[in-house]
Every structure is written in structure tokens, then in C-alpha cells.
Amino acid sequence: MNSYRSLRIALLGAGSVGSQVARLLLEHADELAARVGAPLELVGIGVRDPEAQRDVDLPRELMTSDLATLVAGADIVVELLGGIEPARTLLLDAIAEGADVVTANKALIAAHGPELFDAAAIVGAQVAYEAAVGGAIPIIRPLEQSLAGDRVTRIMGIVNGTTNFILDRMHTEGSSLADALATATELGYAEADPTADIEGFDAASKATILASLAFHTAVPGELVHREGITGVTDAMVEQAERNDRVIKLVAICERMSGDAGDRVSARVHPVSLPATHPLAAVREAKNAIFVTAEAAGDLMFYGAGAGGPETASAVLGDLVSIARRHVLGGPGRAASTHADLRVAPFGDVLARHELALTVADRPGVLAAVAGVFAEQGVSVESVRQDAGETSASLVLGTHTASEARIASVLEALDAHIDVERIDSVIRLID
Ligand SMILES: NC(=O)c1ccc[n+]([C@@H]2O[C@H](COP(=O)([O-])OP(=O)(O)OC[C@H]3O[C@@H](n4cnc5c(N)ncnc54)[C@H](O)[C@@H]3O)[C@@H](O)[C@H]2O)c1
Numbered sequence: 001m002n003s004y005r006s007l008r009i010a011l012l013g014a015g016s017v018g019s020q021v022a023r024l025l026l027e028h029a030d031e032l033a034a035r036v037g038a039p040l041e042l043v044g045i046g047v048r049d050p051e052a053q054r055d056v057d058l059p060r061e062l063m064t065s066d067l068a069t070l071v072a073g074a075d076i077v078v079e080l081l082g083g084i085e086p087a088r089t090l091l092l093d094a095i096a097e098g099a100d101v102v103t104a105n106k107a108l109i110a111a112h113g114p115e116l117f118d119a120a121a122i123v124g125a126q127v128a129y130e131a132a133v134g135g136a137i138p139i140i141r142p143l144e145q146s147l148a149g150d151r152v153t154r155i156m157g158i159v160n161g162t163t164n165f166i167l168d169r170m171h172t173e174g175s176s177l178a179d180a181l182a183t184a185t186e187l188g189y190a191e192a193d194p195t196a197d198i199e200g201f202d203a204a205s206k207a208t209i210l211a212s213l214a215f216h217t218a219v220p221g222e223l224v225h226r227e228g229i230t231g232v233t234d235a236m237v238e239q240a241e242r243n244d245r246v247i248k249l250v251a252i253c254e255r256m257s258g259d260a261g262d263r264v265s266a267r268v269h270p271v272s273l274p275a276t277h278p279l280a281a282v283r284e285a286k287n288a289i290f291v292t293a294e295a296a297g298d299l300m301f302y303g304a305g306a307g308g309p310e311t312a313s314a315v316l317g318d319l320v321s322i323a324r325r326h327v328l329g330g331p332g333r334a335a336s337t338h339a340d341l342r343v344a345p346f347g348d349v350l351a352r353h354e355l356a357l358t359v360a361d362r363p364g365v366l367a368a369v370a371g372v373f374a375e376q377g378v379s380v381e382s383v384r385q386d387a388g389e390t391s392a393s394l395v396l397g398t399h400t401a402s403e404a405r406i407a408s409v410l411e412a413l414d415a416h417i418d419v420e421r422i423d424s425v426i427r428l429i430d
């Protein structure tokens, strides 16, 4: 069939994703060899405990706890450990030896992508990370290659499967966050430390990666505004439902033009969407990403954002594509930051907000509260008031306003004598 020698594949990690990658590499060996033009030889699987029981039956003789030695002899290293160290050092060592790497590790790519890409560029190695964003959904390659001739203006999407699963269960079954998270963890969707999911760190890493790729600009993780879902209460879910809306955690990356010149923004926070919005139909651990580009217009990418076998599909896609280049030759992949746009502060971002307040139930309070919005230059679009016994509940929807102005409104409301408490704040998407 072919005369190219076997390519030596070292796999690091045999958890939810790694075990599925190993299974598929072994089960589909002949088919993969035909596609690559050379056999992909799984030379070892780096694990913590080679004797541990695993859900997937993998050959014991491939297991090793000596990850450094395993990496040293490989043509391609597939990293599915998660976390920054030892993944970063192992991959830098592999690259220094001329190996290509495939990883699903968004935390690593978001924090150390440029370091890995630079190291790879020096030796002509490749770094592929399709599985790092949107799980099985092809999104890195479309941004990196298919849209390379266009100008991306906006990306908005659901990029964390675990939190989407949790919010979906809160809406459809009235589950608690903790119960739904336990199920998402059992299903292999959650990160090893699920704080990364529920506090929005995972989605923020993905927003960093998407914004950097889309805007050809290094967008440092610390400039990505991040809010998770721990502040989303049952009451907020119920209120959204009363208004035919759904709460979702979204990542938004956009190119902003204005007096300050062209800038970019990347952020992650919950939003309230009309039930008819396409993102509202994204259920369970599915992800969906809208990309708007100047010439292409709107594109939508939808599919499994998490899960072992699903994510393994993207890892194997990278592996086959990298392996083919070993056989056929050709240039490696390179990330570009030539545009070098400035990242806008979160306060400059524009959004509509809905605020639920408990206020004193006496004449003039509505006017006083409305006055707070007016003082900060925020225009109120809708008001709903429900009177209680001693206090009233007010739900105010704003017109588009900057995050900085809304923050000032919230500060003033917090200190206002007539405002007993701010029950919830959520951004609205039309
Ligand atoms: N699970 C998903 O749905 C999914 C989807 C996309 C991307 N990812 C990413 O894929 C990577 C792996 O995720 P996962 O869900 O398979 O995680 P996991 O926790 O199920 O598996 C990771 C495995 O690596 C092992 N490991 C960690 N550090 C090690 C070390 N120093 N030495 C030896 N073994 C070590 C762990 O023991 C574990 O078995 C992560 O970067 C994650 O963010 C996961």
C-alpha cells in the first residue's frame, strides 16, 4: 500500500478523551494508515498509574508512567492530560526534538499558545488543537484556513458543554446546579476541576483562542471579561421563562470600531435570549458558534462540544492531517498576530441589561429609581412592577448602554435608600 515508515504516536493521558483516542487509533488502525499513507503506531500511553482500572480496555503493555521518556522518541505527541504542567514542559520538550503535537488543552493554548507556536516555528513543527474549542465541531480549522481570506467581525457562541448542560437541566427539569454538574461530570463533560466550567474559566480560554485566531491579534486571557453561572439563580431562570426567554452562558468576541480606532473585545457571561433565538435551541452539552465575517456573512457551527468519543474525533482529525504532512511534506501551521489590534476594556462594551430589584413600596420610588438610570445616561426600555406587602419587585430592561455605565447604575442602586436589594442582573440578547 505504501512504503513510508510507521509514525510513532505518543499519547499522554487516558481519561475521558485520551482513552477514546487510544481505542480509535487501535480499532481503526488500517483505515487510518490508508488515509495517512503510513501506519500510525501507538508507541505508548502516559498515565499516572499503569495498573489502574479503566472504562476502556487498553493494552496494559502500552501504559507507562514515564511520560518524559515516552515523549522523547515520538514523531507526534498527543497531549490529553489537561492543566498547564507537566503538559507545557512535555510539549516544549517534544517540539524541541522536532515532534509535532496535537492537544485538546484550551487552558494551555490560551495561556501558552504563543510560546508553543514560536517553539514549533523554530524547528518547523506543527501544533494542532481543533479539540480545544467546540469539542468535535470544526471551528479552529475554519477560522485558521477557510476564513483566512476574509475579515471576521464577530463570534458569539455557546462554547462550554458542561454549563450548557447545567442551564438546560435547570430550565427543563428544575435541577439544582450541583445535581446537574454531578451528571455532567459522570458523562465526561466536565473538567478535572469543574470550577473551570462553572466559573467560566474554560469558556474564557476558548474565547481567548477564538479571538486571537479570528482577529490575528494576541488577546491575553487576563483581558477577557469572565463571569460563570454560579450567580444564575432559580428565580432568574423562572423570570426568563415567564418572558419566553432562556439563560445561556455565551462567549462573545468582536471587532469594535469607533473614535478609539479598531479594537477587539472578548468576554464570557450569562445572557437571557428569546426562546426563539437559534442559541436557545442548543440543548444538553451541545455547542454552537456563530461567526460573522465581512464577505462570508453569518456562519453557524453546531455539534457536540464535549464528551470523550466526540472530542476524540477532533483529535484524530488533527492527527491524520499532521501525519499526512509527515508523509507528503508541506508547510506547517502558523498562528498569525500581524493585525495587533488593541483589546478594548470591558467597560466600553455595549449591551442591553435586565435588572430585577426589590424596592420600598411607596409613592415616588419608581421615579427615584428611574432617576438613577437617567443620571448615568442609561435609557430604560421597559419596566414591570409587582407590588408585594411592604416592598415591590421591579424588573427594568435597558436600551443598549456601556458596561461602565451599567456598573455605575448598579453601584448607585446598591447605595440607594429605596432599593432593598438587587435580585439579579442579566444581559439581554435580541
Ligand atoms: N472531556 C471533554 O469533553 C473534553 C472536550 C474537549 C477538550 N477536553 C480537554 O481534553 C483534555 C483531557 O480532558 P479529559 O476530559 O480527558 O480529562 P480527564 O481528567 O478525564 O483525563 C486526564 C487524564 O490525564 C491524567 N493525568 C493528568 N496529569 C497527569 C500526569 N502528570 N501524569 C500522568 N497522567 C496524568 C489523569 O489522571 C486523567 O486520567 C483536557 O485538556 C480537557 O480540557 C476535554
Ligand SMILES: N[C@@H](CCO)C(=O)O
Residues within 6 Å of the ligand: 132, 133, 134, 135, 159, 160, 161, 162, 163, 189, 190, 191, 197, 202, 305, 306, 307
Ligand atoms: N469541560 C469542557 C470540555 C470541552 O471543552 C466543556 O464542558 O465544554
Ligand code: NA
Residues within 6 Å of the ligand: 130, 131, 132, 133, 134, 135, 136, 137, 138, 139, 140, 314
Ligand atoms: Na473543535
